[in-house]
Amino acid sequence: MQDVAAFLDTNVFLHCEWFEHVDWPTHLGARRVVIAVPTVVVRELDKKKYDKSATRRVRERARKVVSRFEELSRKDMRADIRDGVEMWFEHCEPTIDFDSNGLSRDDSDDCVVASILDFLMRNPNRKVVLVTVDGGLRLKARGRRVEVFAPKADLMLEEEPDPRDKELRELRKQLLELKGAPAELSLVFENGGSCIECNPEEVAGLSEEDISSLMESVRTKFPGMAASSGIPFAFYDSHASRYSEKMERFYEECENYYRADSEHQKMIARAIRLSLEIRNQGAGNADNVDVFLTFPDQADVFDEESLPGPPEAPTLPSKSWMPDITFPAMSELGGLSSGTSAIAEAVRAVAHPNEPKLSFDSETRHKVRVQIRSVKHSIVARIPPLHVVFGSWEQTKSFAIECRINAGSPRIDEEGQLHVVINKG
Secondary structure, three states, X not given: OOOEEEEEOHHHHHHEOOHHHOOHHHHXXXXXXXXXXXXXXXXXXXXXXXXXXXXXXHHXXXXXXXXXXXXXXXXXXXXXXXXXXXXXXXXXXOXXXXXXXXXXXXXXXHHHHHHHHHHHXXXXXXXXXXXXXXXXXXXXXXXXXXXXXXXXXXXXXXXXXXXXXXXXXXXXXXXXXXXXXXXXXXXXXXXXXXXXXXXXXXXXXXXXXXXXXXXXXXXXXXXXXXXXXXXXXXXXXHHHHHHHHHHHHHHHHHHHHHHHXXXXXXXXXXXXXXXXXXEEOOOOOEEEEEEEEEOOOOEEEEOOOOOOOOOOOOEEOOOOOOOOEEXXXXXXXXXXXXXXXXXXXXXXXXXXXXXXXXXXXXXXXXXXXXXXXXXOOOOEEEOOOEEEEEOOOOXXXXXXXXXXXXXXXXXXXXXXXXXXXXXXX
C-alpha cells in the first residue's frame, strides 16, 4: 500500500463523521493518509457559519471545524491527527491556468479541482484522491483524471429534520385543534367597551338678518344691467332685461344656498361619529358573520360615502353671450367659513375580500347591516365609521344601539346593546 493525499470536500466535514475519528487509511486502502485542506474549503466552511438557510446543526458544525483547523494549523500548517493520518493546510490559492483547464474561479467546486491539479503539479509522484459526497464534483474530477472516493453510508451522519418541516407539522396540529374550538364574538367601540361618550357641537347657523346682510353684499357685488335710453339701444335693453331676470333667479338661488349651507353646517356639527369593532376572543374562527344594528327612530345613519355633502353653489349668469360662470365660494362674500362644513372625502380603495360591507335599510336610515366573510381568532375586524345624525339639536341625546350578531359557522346568534352618552357643552 502507498501513501495517499486526500482532498476532503466541504460537505464531508459537515455531513460525515468527525474527520479525526475516521480511519482514513482503511477506507482509502493506504498506508498513510495526508488530508490536504485547500483554501476554498476553509472559505466555504467559514461562510456556512453564518448561512441562515443552513440548519443550526450545520452552522454549529462549520464553527467547530474551523475552530479545530485553527488549532491544528498553528505549527507549520501541518499536524498529526491520529495514527497514520496527517493534515496539511494549503496556504496559497492554486496557480494553474483555470481557463485552459475549463474551470472558473467563481465556482467553489472548480476551485477544489484546481487545488488538486495544482498539488499534483507540485507532487507528481503522489497518489491523490478526492473525497466527496457531491456527484457533480465527482464528475468534474473524473473528467480531469482525478481519482474520487464517495464515503460509505456508515460514514454519513443521520439527516437532520428540517426545523421548518417540524414547524409546519406543529401548525397543522394547531389548525386541527382550532377547527373544533368555539369562536367568541363581541361588538365594542374602538375603546374596547360597550359605552362611549361623544361631544357634538351646537352651531347657531345664519339668522334671517345674517342672510339679508349677505344678500345685500351679493346684490352690491353682482348688480343687474341698467336699461339705456333711446331707440338705438333697443338691442342692449332687450339683453339687459333678460340678464336682470336671470340675476333675480340667481339672487333667489343664492338665498336658498345660504339657508341650505347653514343647515348643512349645523347637521355636520351635531353628527356623532362612531367607530365599532368586532372582536373574536375565542380559539376558533367565525365565518359568514352578520351584524345588525338598530339606532333610534329619530336618527339617520350614514357611512363616509353617503353622509350628505354641502349644497352646490349657484351659477352666476354671464353679461355676455358667453356661458354662465360658477358662482364664487360664499367665503368670498363674507359668509360662514367653509372650514366648518368641510367633510373628508371618502377613500375609494379596492375593497379586500374580507372587508366589512355596510348596507342600510331601504325604507329607513336607522337600521344597518354589516357583513364579514370571516373573523379569525384573536383578530379585530373594524367596521367603517358610522355617522349618526338626529333631526335637530333638541333631539340629539344619549341613546342605545340594539345589536345582534349572527354567524353561520359555527352557529352564533347573540343580542346586546351599546350605549352612547351625549355631552352637550
